[in-house]
Amino acid sequence: PRIAVLGAGAMGSRIGAHLFEAGYAVVLYDSWKDHVAEIQRNGLRIVHEHTAQTLSIMAASRPLPGEVYDYVLLLTKSGQTEEALAGFRDIIGPDTYVVSLQNGIAGIEILPRYIPKERILVGVTTYSSDLLGPGAVQIGGSGITYLSRLSGGSSPAVDALGAIFNAAGFQTVVSEDAMQVIWEKLAFNASINPVTALTRLNAGEAGTHPLGIELMSSIVGEVAAVGHRLGINVRTDEVMSQLRRACEPEACGDHLPSMLQDVLKGRKTEIEALNGAVIRLAGDFGMDLPYSRAVYQMVKMLDEIKGT
Numbered sequence: 142p143r144i145a146v147l148g149a150g151a152m153g154s155r156i157g158a159h160l161f162e163a164g165y166a167v168v169l170y171d172s173w174k175d176h177v178a179e180i181q182r183n184g185l186r187i188v189h190e191h192t193a194q195t196l197s198i199m200a201a202s203r204p205l206p207g208e209v210y211d212y213v214l215l216l217t218k219s220g221q222t223e224e225a226l227a228g229f230r231d232i233i234g235p236d237t238y239v240v241s242l243q244n245g246i247a248g249i250e251i252l253p254r255y256i257p258k259e260r261i262l263v264g265v266t267t268y269s270s271d272l273l274g275p276g277a278v279q280i281g282g283s284g285i286t287y288l289s290r291l292s293g294g295s296s297p298a299v300d301a302l303g304a305i306f307n308a309a310g311f312q313t314v315v316s317e318d319a320m321q322v323i324w325e326k327l328a329f330n331a332s333i334n335p336v337t338a339l340t341r342l343n344a345g346e347a348g349t350h351p352l353g354i355e356l357m358s359s360i361v362g363e364v365a366a367v368g369h370r371l372g373i374n375v376r377t378d379e380v381m382s383q384l385r386r387a388c389e390p391e392a393c394g395d396h397l398p399s400m401l402q403d404v405l406k407g408r409k410t411e412i413e414a415l416n417g418a419v420i421r422l423a424g425d426f427g428m429d430l431p432y433s434r435a436v437y438q439m440v441k442m443l444d445e446i447k448g449t
C-alpha cells in the first residue's frame with residue numbers, strides 16, 4: 142500500500158517513522174519547508190529516551206506529481222485541516238482513505254465536507270511525541286490506537302490499515318464503533334486542556350486541586366450530555382478516573398497538556414476542535430454548556446490575540 146502522512150510534525154513523523162522502519166513505502170508531506178528540507182538533507186532524526194537514530198525517509202513540501210495514495214494519514218493540528226486538504230488535494234484520489242488521528246472531532250466535523258464519509262477513518266491514540274526542531278522528533282509514551290470507519294461498519298481497507306499499524310509496532314484496535322472512545326477522549330481533552338492552559342498549572346497541580354477537579358468534572362458532564370443526545374454512551378465515571386490517573390503527581394503529574402504547551406509557546410490551540418465543536422453540536426439540540434462556553438471564550442481570546 143502507498144501511504145502518505147499529511148502534517149508530519151510530532152505525531153505524523155512518529156507514525157511515519159514506525160511505518161518506514163517496518164518496511165512500508167511512506168512519504169511525509171508537510172508545508173513547513175525547513176523541516177522538510179532538513180529531512181531531505183539529513184534524514185528524520187528520532188530521539189527515544191537516550192538513543193537517537195536517523196531515517197532516510199522521503200519528505201516533500203508539495204504534492205509529488207502524479208502521486209496518489211491508498212491511505213493519507215492526516216496529522217496536522219485540527220485547525221490546519223482545511224488548508225492542508227486544499228494544498229495537498231492532488232495526493233487524495235477517488236480510492237484514497239483519509240485517516241484522522243487528530244485530537245477533538247475535526248475528523249467528524251470537517252472531513253465529511255471534502256471526503257466521502259465511507260472513505261474517512263477516525264481514531265484516537267494514546268501514543269505521544271514532541272517536535273524538537275526541524276527534522277527532529279522525540280518519541281513519547283506508547284499505548285493503543287483505536288480506528289474506525291466514520292460511516293460505521295467494517296471494511297477490508299480499515300482492517301488492512303489496522304494490520305499495517307500493528308505490523309509497524311503501533312498497537313491498534315479496529316473497532317466498528319470507536320465513537321465511544323473518541324467521545325471519551327474528547328471529554329478528557331476538552332476538560333484538562335483548557336483548565337491547565339488557562340491556569341498555567343500542570344496536570345498534577347490542576348488535577349489534584351479540588352476546584353480543578355470540580356471544573357473538569359463540570360465540563361466532562363457537559364460533553365457527555367451532548368454525546369448522549371447523539372446516542373453515544375460517554376461514561377463520565379470512566380473519563381473522571383482517566384483524568385485522575387493522568388493527574389497523579391507521582392505518575393505523570395508534571396505533564397503539560399498540549400493546549401498549555403501551545404499557550405506557553407504563543408501558538409494557536411485546538412480549542413475549536415474540542416470545546417468549540419461540542420458547543421456547536423450542543424447548539425443544534427438547543428443545549429447550553431456554560432462551563433465549556435466560558436473556557437472556550439477565554440482560550441479563543443488567547444488564540445486570537447496571542448496565537449500565531
Ligand code: NAD
Pocket residue numbers: 147148149150151152153170171172173176216217218219221224225226228242243244245266267268269270271272281399411
Ligand atoms: P504538530 O504541530 O507537531 O504537527 C503538525 C504538522 O502539520 C506540522 O509539522 C505543520 O508544519 C504541519 N502543517 C500545518 N499546516 C499544514 C498544511 N497546510 N499542510 C501540510 N502540513 C501542515 O502537531 P502534533 O503534536 O503532531 O499533533 C497533530 C495532531 O495529532 C493534533 O490533532 C494532536 O492533537 C494529535 N495528537 C498529538 C499527540 C502528540 O503527542 N503530539 C498525541 C495524540 C494526538
